[in-house]
Amino acid sequence: MPAAPAQAAPAAGSTAAPKAGETVTRPLLTALKSLPVREEDRTGYQRTSFKHWVDADKDGCSTRAEVLKAEALTAPDQGAKCKLSGGRWYSEYDDRYVEGPSGLDIDHRVPLAESWDSGAKDWSADERRAYANDLGDERALIAVTAKSNRSKSDQDPSTWMPPAEGNRCEYVSQWVAVKTRWKLAIDPSEESALAENATRCPNTPITVRLAR
Template structure:
């Protein structure tokens, strides 16, 4: 499992798209592959505006494939280092997860959060304010690209909150190249913009990282 590896190994990987078990809610488009710095250069630059944002405008944790497990459970199952036991109505117990943000292993799902790599509020600021409710639901439950939703420690997720890379980066420095590369890929996938401070932070981190190719299937 990708997140079960050490931070040092993660930093050396070539980052590519693989999918969780459930399909994306949006119809797929043609796949695009670019070096990450070129992908960053193509992201539109706009001033962000949080006017009108409410978390409830993004419907969370749906069961898109009707298998009894919602989005949160699907990510927990997909990213477990040691698989949890699954009971009736997809009740999960036990299991172990690796949190790449702070290089920790976590026993039991109680200490694990599912992080939206690009937070919901940041997505709103960057273009989701203009989306339909269905598009926002698809974003909030994106299982079509395993960079979008990540099982991490609750502590690191709450430290990050709704910040972008200009004000928050993972404490594990060896993971930062993957983090910002995935951030660029996720914004590219959803056609989201970046602001000036965000672009400067991404450019700075990526200047010290391999210019790896990122493969993205646009979600809208």
């Protein structure tokens, strides 16, 4: 999905809510506190509600392949119909290097089911498609080992954190960034887990270009 043109941020002191295409920068703890908190509801969720791994730019490579190419430490060979072979990747969740693409999954940093729970059930089909294939922010999708991705499944930080402790601050920051970008809510247990972890992390500013 083509990125929207940048727009000017609201003037200082303005109470207008930032809109899609605008960029916001907030320290991690402030960004976390800016997220709406409410109970989640998975009623009606189906993975098929999010059309994913599309070829948005019609170059023959799906979103999955685009992420693999972008994140490769050693570039894979690309064959017919964007079939990838070879290459080398680093899986941040479990601090492992992976040879070849077959052992990798592309993780939605904030899982599709979690996004449904926290606001996406009210979106249009086009918005859900855009979310599921978000190449506009490198924090949204990440190549990780299939084992770590399936261990995480659709859990939020209250029940799952990366096994690699050195990745946890980055994980919290990027989770908050994705929720901010898509204006998604957090539930009370998720808020508590994020806050507990964030207090052990640098309060580094997060810059996000809003998708909606």
